[in-house]
Amino acid sequence: MVAGGCAGGGSDAVQLWGLGREGEEVARLLPPLANVPGVAAPKVQQIPWTAAHEKLLTAFVGRSTPDLAQVGNTWVPELVALGAIEPLDAYVAASRVVSSADHFPGVWDTNVLDGHVWGIPWYVDTRVLFYRSDLLAEVGFDRAPRTWAEWRDAMRRLKERGGPDRYAIILPTDEWPQPVILGMGRGAELVRDGQWGAFRDPRFRAGFDFYLGLFRDGLAPVLGSAQIASLYQQFADGTFAMIITGPWNVGEMRRRLPASFQDRWATAPMPAPTGEPPGVSLAGGASLVIFRNSTRKAEAWRIVEALSEPAAQVRFYALTGDLPAHTAAWRDPNLAGDDKLAAFFTQLGNVRSTPKIPEWEQIATKVFENVQRAVYGGAGLDDTLATLDADVDRILAKRRFILARRTAAP
Amino acid sequence: MSTTAALTRGGRAEAWAGRAFVAPALLLIAVFFLFPVLAGFLLSLTDFDLYGVADPSAVRVVGAANYAALLRSSVFWRAFANTLVFVVVGGPLTVGAALGTAVLVSARATRLRGLFRTLLFAPVVATLVAVAVVWRYLYHPRFGFLNELLGLVGIEPVNWLGEPKTAMLAIILLAVWKNFGFSMVIFVAALQAIPEHLYEAARIDGANAWQQFRRITVPLLGPTFLFVGVTTAIGYFQLFSEPYVLTSGTGGPLDATLSVVLHMYKEGFRWWNIGYAASVAFVLFAVILVFTLLQLRLRPRGER
Secondary structure, three states, X not given: OHHHXXXXXXXOOOEEEEEHHHHHHHHHHOXXXXXXXXXXXXXXXXXXXXXXXXXXXXXXXXXXXXXXXXXXXXXXXXXXXXXXXXXXXXXXXXXXXXXXHHEOHHHHHOOEEOOEEOOEEEEEEOOEEEEEHHHHHHOOOOOOOXXXXXXXXXXXXXXXXXXXXXXXXXXXXXOOHHHHHHHHXXXXXXXXXXXXXXXXXXXXXXXXXXXXHHHHOOOOOOOOHHHOOOHHHHHHOOOEOEEEEOOHHHHHHHHHOOHHHHHHEEEEOOOEOOOOOOOOEEOEEEEEEEEOOOOOHHHHHHHHHHHHOHHHHHHHHHHHOOEEOEHHHHHOHHHHOOOOOHHHHHHHOOEEOOOOOOOHHHHHHHHHHHHHHHHOOOOOHHHHHXXXXXXXXXXXXXXXXXXXXXXXXX | OHHHHHHHHHHHHHHHHHHHHHHHHHHHHHHHHHHHHHHHXXXXXXXXOHHHHHOHHHOOEOOOXXXXXXXXXXXXXHHHHHHHHHHHHHHHHHHHHHHHHHHHHHOOOOOXXXXXXXXXXXXXXXXXXXXXXXXXXXXXXOOOHHHXXXXXXXXXXXXXXXXXXXXHHHXXXXXXXXXXXXXXXXXXXXXXXXXXXXXXXXXXXXXXXXXXXXXXXXXXXXXXHHHHHHHHHHHHHOOOHHHHHHOOOOOOOOOOOOOHHHHHHHHHHHOOOHHHHHHHHHHHHHHHHHHHHHHHHHOOHHHO
16 A cells, blocks of 8 residues: 555655555555556545544535545535546546446446436446355254245244244334335335435335235344344344345355355345346445546546446455456456345346435435334324335425526526 | 822823723624624624635525524424423533532532542543443443343343433433532532531531521522532533533434534534524523523522
């Protein structure tokens, strides 16, 4: 990291902000860049994930944004609303390395707003079903459930066999992705026209009812994430047989649980409401964006290209465990040969972006607040969704004003 | 005549010199306090938010709308009620613990007084973040020391931070433990200022320890009580760090530990509803002002 920082320490070097562990490792990917004519290695600044969002916004206000940054792909709408980042359409059109055809469409789409591409996916992230294959086999399933009906049946049997202290699945009540994933399962769009809450939509209602039913019927324990003593231990001792979670936990399961346990769990794409899996899951991950104030945009773009090369993506996976955004990188034996990762590849074929508006994160907290009202407070299904829509409409009031003003202007 | 004139002239010069001396301080206060407060107040009358950061023309003056919205917001009232519970329960507990320990570490019979004073004061100096990490373990539903203790007397394990009913209690316990040392030191100093001969006279008159405490110590500590009470209450109204650290900034579960300042922080720096957050700040200021005036009014007559 020091080497990367120093080698490109000149004032002409591209400033790159990397987040968390990715920020630490990115410098290791970059030294080969020093050999590319005309490109100086960038100056990397590492920023912790927890501070990154705030720091990007304050940097924008203080006009000290870097040239290039890694951002959570859900932050892109916010940066676009601020006018902080540069559209990349022309760069992509002229590039021989970066092409939307090499990316998972759902993930690429998270970076497309108002008809422009604003960020290039760097690594991808989604949630799938982690399950105890041995326990599922005991109740008569030699593979993961494929439809919601099958899934519910499997969970009911797991609960019956497990008794009062064991649960079929864990859905922490303070996490919004699970209800949102299930709510989107039937194609709900969550927010209508980017202006109004659409949680009362029958499609969302169906998925949300499925979700709440798991608590109602005792298949999932009523627990917040802080109350789960040890997710890994409790997965291993059978306290819960299923988790809806992301790729980071593949590594954690391997690191924290004994080797003898590793063939007793598996991953599967999300079951579909009906028909064939994968059901819908979330398009997560991080993208690389170029800031509008940058004076070195062409150089910054070369770094985006260098990091997008399949070889660099494979190496990045080896360093961080982050799943490659470039689909060709998945042919590498380290990825293609990993039985726990296959489900992610399948799932990434059916991922959807959460509504691409700056207010989404705020809406997401309203989702789990209302989930908690329903789960702890016993609020009814329709009452919960009506309150949620009212909350969302209030949050989006300013956005409606901005959009109306934009259409009114010539 | 000429001497008085000279005096007046001298006085005037002195007054100017005096003004010149306070001017830098006043200027600093104006720049770093009055101006931001005024700016904050003006901000609270607008809907300044993320869109306003992007384009100042998107900022609308909304008058008292933020205040009206805030008074209608159930989340704000929830935060307000939580904060009030924290002040009303945590405040007296802190002052009580401070007084109790102050009397104990000041008592002649106590050995190693210096050591105890230092130990009891230590939490005040400790970094809250580090302390909170340790307390999270103490409160752990399965492996926590607190539940272990309760288990010894046959009480079922309590999910301290996960259960809306107990989460605020957990925060209060931590805050009392963390803060009482400061008030204790003030009480110790005040106790030392009480003349010993009063106790001697009382003993000669046959007063027992409780009577001495009730009739001599407590009345003579009156002004100290007021000071400690007011500063503790003001500090506790601004509750933020404890729930922020113990609940990872959420104020959960179910907003059970959401304080007014945490609510303001979330609105302002997480969602960038700066105008609204500013109005929360001013409402909190008004509440603290009223509460402090009430406390000043409620103190015993003799001390006014």
